[in-house]
Amino acid sequence: MIVDDDVEDHVILEDYFSDLGLKHYLQFASDGKTALELLEGLADNELPEIIVLDLNMPILNGTQTLLELKRSLRYKEIPVIIYSTSENDNEKSKCLSFGALDYVVKPSDYESGMKTVQYLRSLVKNF
Amino acid sequence: MKEIVSVSLENDMDLILAHKRVMKVCELTGFSLIIQTSIATAISEIARCAIEHGEGASLKLGIDGTATRKYLVARIEDSIDFSLKCQEALNYAKRLVGNIEVIKTPKGIQIMMKHLLNFSGTFTPGKIDSYADYFKNEPAISPYDELRRKNLLLQEFADKIRDSEDDYRTLTDSLPLMMFTLNNRGQLTYSNKWIEQFLGIPPKEITAAAWQNIVHPDDYATFNRAVTAALQKATPLKGQYRLKEKGSGNFVWHMITALPLKNEKDAQVKWMGFMVDIDAHRLAEKTLKDNMDLKEVQEKLFENQQELQTKIVELNRSNYELEQFAHLATHDLQEPLRKLFFYADALKTKYHDKFDASGLNMLKNMTNAVSRMKELITDLLNYSQLHQQKLDFNPVDLNVTVQDILKDFEITIQEKRALFDIGPLPLVNGHALRLRQLFSNLISNALKYSKKEVVPHIQISVSQTDEKFVFLVKDNGIGFEPQYKDRIFGLFERLHTRDQFPGTGIGLSICKRIVELHHGHISATAVPGEYSAFEIELPMAAVVN
Numbered sequence: 066m067i068v069d070d071d072v073e074d075h076v077i078l079e080d081y082f083s084d085l086g087l088k089h090y091l092q093f094a095s096d097g098k099t100a101l102e103l104l105e106g107l108a109d110n111e112l113p114e115i116i117v118l119d120l121n122m123p124i125l126n127g128t129q130t131l132l133e134l135k136r137s138l139r140y141k142e143i144p145v146i147i148y149s150t151s152e153n154d155n156e157k158s159k160c161l162s163f164g165a166l167d168y169v170v171k172p173s174d175y176e177s178g179m180k181t182v183q184y185l186r187s188l189v190k191n192f
Numbered sequence: 193m194k195e196i197v198s199v200s201l202e203n204d205m206d207l208i209l210a211h212k213r214v215m216k217v218c219e220l221t222g223f224s225l226i227i228q229t230s231i232a233t234a235i236s237e238i239a240r241c242a243i244e245h246g247e248g249a250s251l252k253l254g255i256d257g258t259a260t261r262k263y264l265v266a267r268i269e270d271s272i273d274f275s276l277k278c279q280e281a282l283n284y285a286k287r288l289v290g291n292i293e294v295i296k297t298p299k300g301i302q303i304m305m306k307h308l309l310n311f312s313g314t315f316t317p318g319k320i321d322s323y324a325d326y327f328k329n330e331p332a333i334s335p336y337d338e339l340r341r342k343n344l345l346l347q348e349f350a351d352k353i354r355d356s357e358d359d360y361r362t363l364t365d366s367l368p369l370m371m372f373t374l375n376n377r378g379q380l381t382y383s384n385k386w387i388e389q390f391l392g393i394p395p396k397e398i399t400a401a402a403w404q405n406i407v408h409p410d411d412y413a414t415f416n417r418a419v420t421a422a423l424q425k426a427t428p429l430k431g432q433y434r435l436k437e438k439g440s441g442n443f444v445w446h447m448i449t450a451l452p453l454k455n456e457k458d459a460q461v462k463w464m465g466f467m468v469d470i471d472a473h474r475l476a477e478k479t480l481k482d483n484m485d486l487k488e489v490q491e492k493l494f495e496n497q498q499e500l501q502t503k504i505v506e507l508n509r510s511n512y513e514l515e516q517f518a519h520l521a522t523h524d525l526q527e528p529l530r531k532l533f534f535y536a537d538a539l540k541t542k543y544h545d546k547f548d549a550s551g552l553n554m555l556k557n558m559t560n561a562v563s564r565m566k567e568l569i570t571d572l573l574n575y576s577q578l579h580q581q582k583l584d585f586n587p588v589d590l591n592v593t594v595q596d597i598l599k600d601f602e603i604t605i606q607e608k609r610a611l612f613d614i615g616p617l618p619l620v621n622g623h624a625l626r627l628r629q630l631f632s633n634l635i636s637n638a639l640k641y642s643k644k645e646v647v648p649h650i651q652i653s654v655s656q657t658d659e660k661f662v663f664l665v666k667d668n669g670i671g672f673e674p675q676y677k678d679r680i681f682g683l684f685e686r687l688h689t690r691d692q693f694p695g696t697g698i699g700l701s702i703c704k705r706i707v708e709l710h711h712g713h714i715s716a717t718a719v720p721g722e723y724s725a726f727e728i729e730l731p732m733a734a735v736v737n
Contacts, residue, residue, distance in 0.1 A: 176541065
């Protein structure tokens with residue numbers, strides 16, 4: 066599940082996935098609240114294998130969403146990767162302490178984007 | 193004896209008066225006409241002798257005795273014993289009234305006649321006073337009598353006035369107050385002792401001209417004008433002037449008051465006035481005023497402080513808002529830029545084959561432009577973060593810091609074959625990351641603004657005083673015109689075109705800010721074509737936070 070208010074980032078990620086020929090199911094939400102509602106509607110076996118979470122979002126931002134997820138018995142086991150533009154050390158250590166698996170900076174060129182997607186893929190067993 | 197009336201015995205007129213008075217006293221005290229006549233004749237006989245042979249004799253008539261037994265008493269006194277010269281008269285008198293006694297005293301002689309009063313109890317002191325009053329108000333018996341009485345009255349008044357004047361003088365002399373009277377020409381006619389005591393000038397010498405030496409030079413003009421005006425118009429004078437004290441030579445504040453006195457015809461006759469020491473009063477007044485002034489100043493100061501406080505709060509808020517804005521703006525600017533770069537890069541990578549040489553060049557220029565903007569935004573972000581942060585200071589070994597920086601610039605240093613001359617650097621208390629940024633920017637500049645044909649030589653040294661470290665980062669590069677030595681620290685200030693030297697014009701602003709955050713000072717010197725040198729002062733006390 067990709068949680069990001071930036072639709073272009075959805076598209077970029079989708080393109081990478083198709084470029085790599087990966088068979089997968091990507092679910093998108095444009096803010097934390099929508100994401101939580103989407104999760105609510107899913108059966109236990111439909112829950113995403115990984116959640117990629119942007120930080121700067123309207124309504125419910127990344128940090129708040131992360132806290133909600135880690136507080137919930139149902140979602141706390143799902144690995145969360147923070148996916149943000151800013152390379153802020155404070156922000157990073159905060160997110161990690163809240164239970165995020167990693168903090169990934171959004172790619173600034175094609176090559177680094179490719180690496181990021183491959184990294185995400187490596188984290189998910191069933192690709 | 194309680195006296196009713198007295199008569200001095202000097203001449204024949206007195207004799208008549210004495211006879212009449214004795215008759216009247218006898219009448220008032222209730223004796224029959226026969227007894228009246230007998231007593232009066234007897235007293236007159238002795239009085240005649242006293243006038244003839246005595247000197248300054250007097251006759252006193254009164255009542256004496258106990259509450260139940262009272263006598264009418266007639267007493268003739270004289271300083272000369274004339275009794276031997278008038279035995280005949282005395283004998284005659286004794287025959288008339290009996291009870292006549294001659295007493296010799298140290299002062300002279302007393303001839304006393306006593307006659308028992310009927311109904312003694314009725315002669316109360318009040319009644320006796322009323323007899324005395326009768327004689328006081330008794331109409332003049334003769335012109336002589338009247339003259340004489342007026343004379344006595346005058347004498348009495350003169351005595352009273354003399355007494356009163358004495359009292360007045362004693363009183364005025366004992367007061368620490370200068371009192372005076374002036375005639376209508378302004379000349380001193382009376383002054384109490386205090387005037388001489390204070391001014392040290394005998395009253396005779398206090399002329400109009402003398403005042404110039406008495407009144408304080410600063411007050412004299414006003415004083416002179418006031419006095420002249422008062423004398424001309426005959427209006428009261430009142431004013432505060434400093435007068436010179438004889439003893440100390442000090443000038444003491446006095447209140448001078450003079451009132452014109454007029455006679456019944458409303459003509460100006462004289463002046464009466466006083467001068468009172470009001471120095472303490474003036475001092476108290478001045479202190480009070482000073483206090484008030486002080487209080488006012490304090491209040492004003494307090495107001496200003498509050499205003500300042502408000503302004504500081506406002507400034508802080510607006511600063512904070514500005515920083516927030518800068519931070520957000522740069523952060524939000526970065527995002528579309530990242531996409532722009534990403535797409536250009538994706539195009540170049542994924543669709544490389546589909547572009548001709550010109551298209552690829554455009555893509556290259558596009559990514560270059562985006563890179564520059566990214567650099568600019570990163571620097572701006574850094575700069576704005578410098579304003580937001582409150583730095584935590586720790587001990588920083590600058591030797592390590594500089595070596596780390598040199599590793600970062602390894603490639604450039606190799607390319608340019610740059611030489612470094614780095615003296616032993618101290619351990620300072622500061623913010624490690626920011627100090628690294630500071631030296632990194634300076635070293636980066638030194639490498640960047642080097643001369644093409646000359647090997648860059650960069651020196652980093654430190655000198656130390658009791659209070660501060662002074663670092664010097666000096667190169668042998670292109671330098672700059674000394675007139676720009678302050679401007680170069682301004683935000684976005686650039687001395688070269690981008691073609692010559694790329695850059696954002698933020699680097700030195702960041703340096704300046706970092707040094708300021710360490711309570712230090714940075715300055716630059718340069719000679720065009722020879723060198724640039726940056727001097728950084730870091731106070732030790734402040735560096736040890």
